[in-house]
Each structure stands twice: as C-alpha cells, then as structure tokens.
Amino acid sequence: MEHRARTRRGGTALALLAAVMTASLAAGCTSGGGTPDDGRPPADESASPSTPSTTTAATGSVLAVKIDNARRARPHTGLNSADIVYVEQVEGGLSRLMAVYASALPKDIGPVRSARETDLELLRQFDEPTLAYSGAQRKLMPLIDEAPLRAEPPGQTSGAYYRGPGRRAPHNLYLRPASLMPTTPGVSALTTGFSYGAAPSGGRAATSETVTYPLARFTFTWSPSRGGYLVAMDGTSATTTEAGPLAPATVVVQYVTVRKSAFHDVLGNNTPFTETVGEGRATVLRDGKAFEATWSRPTAEDGTLFRSGDGEQIDFAPGQVWVVFAKA
Incomplete structure (x- = not known):
C-alpha cells in the first residue's frame, strides 16, 4: 500500500507560491468592527469550497472546526463552505461534526463545541492542522497539547470567538475563521488520500441512504438538480443560515470499530473512540449510485x-465530501 507524500510548510518554494485571496473571498472572511454577532452571515458573504481538481499551491495547513450537532445547534453556519465534513458518534449515542476547510473560508462557523480523542488521530493525516474547538475533558488536555496540531480554543486568539444571540449556551459559540487564518492553504493541503474524477463503472442505483447511531440519524437523498445529496438529520432537512440546504457531492459511509475510551462526560457516559486507522468496508455515494468499497489507512500519518x-x-465527485463513521 502506497503512502502519500507530505507537503511541509515554511519552505522557500511554498512562500513564492502563496496566492493572494480573491476579492470575494476577502469580503467573506473580514471580521472588522461592523460585524454583527449573530452567527448568520448574509448569503453574498458566504464562501464555497473549490473543486478538488483545482490546482492550488498549499501555503499552510487546514482548519478543522468541531461543530455542535445537537438539535438546538441547528441550523449550522459556515458548513457549506467546508471541503470535508466528518460525522462521528459521541457520548450517549449522539453525533458531532468536524468540518475541514482548505479552499475557502466563510465569514463565521458554528456553533463550535468540544474536542474528542478521535479527532486527534483523524487529524494526524494533515500537516500541522489548526483545530478550533470550545474545550475538552480535563484528562484529554495533555493529549491535545502533545498532538502535532495548532490548538485554538476560546481565549487563545483575541476576537476569534463570540457568543451569538438567539440561542442559549453552549449552542451559541461561533468562530471568525479569518482571525486564525488570513489566507486559505488551497486544496493541496487536503492530504486525505481521496481521489476525484469521473464516476467509476458499475454501482447500484441508490437515491437514498440512512446511517443511524443510538440517538442520531442521517439520511442522504440524491438530488439531480443540486448534483448532490440532500442531508436530513434526525428526520429534519439540514440547512445552513447563510447558504441554504446542505448537498455534498459525495457521501462516504465508512464502517469502523467504535470502542470505549478512557474518557467520560460529566454524566458518566463513556466517550466512544472511533478507530480510523486500519481497514474495512465502505459505501461511496455519488451521482445517485452506491459503490461498495474497501478502505485502508495504514498509519495515522496516512x-x-x-x-x-x-x-x-x-474517484469522488468534485465538491464537498461527507464521511460518516458507522459502526462495523
């Protein structure tokens, strides 16, 4: 099994290749004094991810943001701009999201919630990623400090986070990503191993696919007009505050081992650990078809x-990818 090559930041060649952001993206990322603290940027200030086939020089690493997915946290803000959205099971059978940004940054992202041990292994595939999160269990903090990433909880960078009105804590914490990343690194920073291109031959017709956790349910329904899969969470259509319904071009259901970890929440519920290193089976959804697959990740750095x-x-369809970790 081949391993992917890494691109390290800081080299002279990368510095010469750094791209200047377009005017529209700059408008979408500005967080100056006139920004309303409502977590709901106007539609003309939202940003969309580039297709992964775009040739862009990496000038840094990705931004990963832990997203609250409780019912009271919806609709989300900034999720349509993510290149990749990972769905993982957390305490009590609920779900949480991790959105990864490389090609575009929205004006605001949220609501932001706490990190988990699973995130640390998942993020090892990137070169020094920035992880934005609202906190973590006390016993997990040393592992975050030791992880090869840039940790950005509230209070680390002035002005990066704010509380939006209209929702109660903890479902109202938002991130201004431009405070952490003045420019985007480009799609080549997405060192995920994913391949993009034309649909493979074969497959089975699949207009809808559902993944269930003990207390969460995701349904993906193919929309020819959108060229993607409309997302429903717990039976309700998923949308964003600034860019409408979520419709990723590719959805991957990755069957993994989900085991108990050494961590618990304040209620004593065990925190599940999702093993993303190893191999197993998967289902890839694109273009209204399902393709049965195997997945392989030899080491955390791969x-x-x-x-x-x-x-x-x-090959995945160009555009946003959702990876849903389902129990094997």
Whole structure:
C-alpha cells in the first residue's frame, strides 16, 4: 500500500507560491468592527469550497472546526463552505461534526463545541492542522497539547470567538475563521488520500441512504438538480443560515470499530473512540449510485484510500465530501 507524500510548510518554494485571496473571498472572511454577532452571515458573504481538481499551491495547513450537532445547534453556519465534513458518534449515542476547510473560508462557523480523542488521530493525516474547538475533558488536555496540531480554543486568539444571540449556551459559540487564518492553504493541503474524477463503472442505483447511531440519524437523498445529496438529520432537512440546504457531492459511509475510551462526560457516559486507522468496508455515494468499497489507512500519518473490488481507487465527485463513521 502506497503512502502519500507530505507537503511541509515554511519552505522557500511554498512562500513564492502563496496566492493572494480573491476579492470575494476577502469580503467573506473580514471580521472588522461592523460585524454583527449573530452567527448568520448574509448569503453574498458566504464562501464555497473549490473543486478538488483545482490546482492550488498549499501555503499552510487546514482548519478543522468541531461543530455542535445537537438539535438546538441547528441550523449550522459556515458548513457549506467546508471541503470535508466528518460525522462521528459521541457520548450517549449522539453525533458531532468536524468540518475541514482548505479552499475557502466563510465569514463565521458554528456553533463550535468540544474536542474528542478521535479527532486527534483523524487529524494526524494533515500537516500541522489548526483545530478550533470550545474545550475538552480535563484528562484529554495533555493529549491535545502533545498532538502535532495548532490548538485554538476560546481565549487563545483575541476576537476569534463570540457568543451569538438567539440561542442559549453552549449552542451559541461561533468562530471568525479569518482571525486564525488570513489566507486559505488551497486544496493541496487536503492530504486525505481521496481521489476525484469521473464516476467509476458499475454501482447500484441508490437515491437514498440512512446511517443511524443510538440517538442520531442521517439520511442522504440524491438530488439531480443540486448534483448532490440532500442531508436530513434526525428526520429534519439540514440547512445552513447563510447558504441554504446542505448537498455534498459525495457521501462516504465508512464502517469502523467504535470502542470505549478512557474518557467520560460529566454524566458518566463513556466517550466512544472511533478507530480510523486500519481497514474495512465502505459505501461511496455519488451521482445517485452506491459503490461498495474497501478502505485502508495504514498509519495515522496516512490518508485513507477507498478501492473497488478489483483494487482500483474510487474517484469522488468534485465538491464537498461527507464521511460518516458507522459502526462495523
């Protein structure tokens, strides 16, 4: 199994290749004194991810943001701009999201919630990622400090976070990503191992797919007009405050081992640990079809490869990707 090559920041060549942000993206990322603290940027200030086939020089690493997914946290803000959205199970059978940004930054992202041990292993595939989160269990903090990432909880960078009105804490904490990343690193910072291109041959017709956790449910329904999968969470259509319904171009249901960790929440519920290193089976949804696959991630520093039964890598559709970790 091949390993992917890493791009390290700081080299002279990368400095010469750093791209200046477009005027529209700059408008979407500005967080000056006139910014309303409502977590709901106007539609013309939202940003959309680039297709991964775009050639862009990496000038840094990705921004990963832990997103609250309780019912009271919806609708989300800034989620449409993410290149990748990971869905993981947390305490009590609920779900939480981790959104990864490389090609575009929205004006605001949130609501932001706490980190988990699973996130640390998942983020090892990136080169010095920035992790924005609202806190973590006390016993997990030393592991975050030791992880090869830039930790950005509230209070670390002045002005990066704010509380939006209209919702009660803890479901009202928002991030101004421009405070942490004045420019985007580009799609080449997405060292996930994913491959993008034309749909493979074969597959089965699949207009809808549902993944369930003990207390959460995700349904993805193919929309030809959107060219993606409309997302429903717990039976309700998922939308964003600034860019309308969520409709990722590719959805991956990755079957993994979910085991107990050494951590618990304040109610004593065990925190599940999702094993993303190893191998297993998966289902790739794109273009209204489902493709059965295997996944492989030899080490935490590697991306994840998805292959068909004949061993060929499965290309994803250009655009946003959702990876839903389901219990094997």
